[in-house]
């Protein structure tokens with residue numbers, strides 16, 4: 001799925017980042033535990049769906065070169081978090097729907113999980 | 117080349133700054149991106165462990181011709197049973213730490229997976245010293 005499709009399907013607000021049409025994602029990982037993200041996400045084409053909203057989410061993404069984070073349950077990052085993401089060219093989206101629903105909708109549209 | 121970073125246990129929001137810095141250094145040195153990824157994960161997990169489990173410490177990075185060596189050393193409660201601490205899922209993290217996104221008990225096993233050489237020494241009530249190497 002490309003970024004525009006994702007934004008449309010799960011009703012995201014764009015917090016930071018340019019919407020590049022060539023951003024395509026086939027895999028997603030949903031988690032609030034960053035050590036699990038670091039242990040299980042194997043490549044940088046995976047997007048992260050999380051309800052955790054602190055600096056460490058951005059640091060985690062930075063360490064494994066993730067390009068897209070979707071905050072669920074209406075979580076909105078503070079300015080320092082947004083700046084940190086922008087510095088690392090990470091796109092941040094936010095949606096008010098739950099992690100289960102966001103994950104389910106994207107799955108229905110063809111997005112898949114990763115092997116753990 | 118040697119780089120040294122002080123890691124505080126007092127402000128969780130700044131945890132990861134050393135790892136971020138080290139990642140930039142490794143990039144500038146032109147190290148292979150797969151190696152950087154493994155090193156970044158290991159160093160970040162080590163930095164978070166110092167921030168959440170210890171009273172503060174430091175991370176020392178040596179970039180040598182054939183390897184990256186990392187020493188993470190802290191003053192703190194130490195690790196009583198290292199074999200147990202190495203088990204996936206084992207964690208003594210508090211509820212507060214879990215709310216900040218850590219405490220899955222995945223850090224140490226993942227650090228080991230990312231490393232070519234790995235050792236921990238610790239004395240209860242005193243210190244923890246993690247030493248790893250990644251071949252380049």
Ligand SMILES: Nc1ncnc2c1ncn2[C@@H]1O[C@H](COP(=O)(O)OP(=O)(O)OP(=O)(O)O)[C@@H](O)[C@H]1O
Pocket residue numbers: 035036161165166169170190192193194195201202206207208209217218219220221222223224225244
């Ligand atoms: N620097 C340290 N000082 C004291 N205890 C430590 C240190 N590092 C790890 N430990 C102990 O080892 C356990 C396992 O560490 P590990 O990094 O695998 O998991 P965690 O930190 O609890 O959770 P996660 O890394 O998944 O966020 C910790 O819960 C803690 O009891």
Ligand SMILES: [Mg+2]
Pocket residue numbers: 035161164165218219222223224
């Ligand atoms: Mg840990």
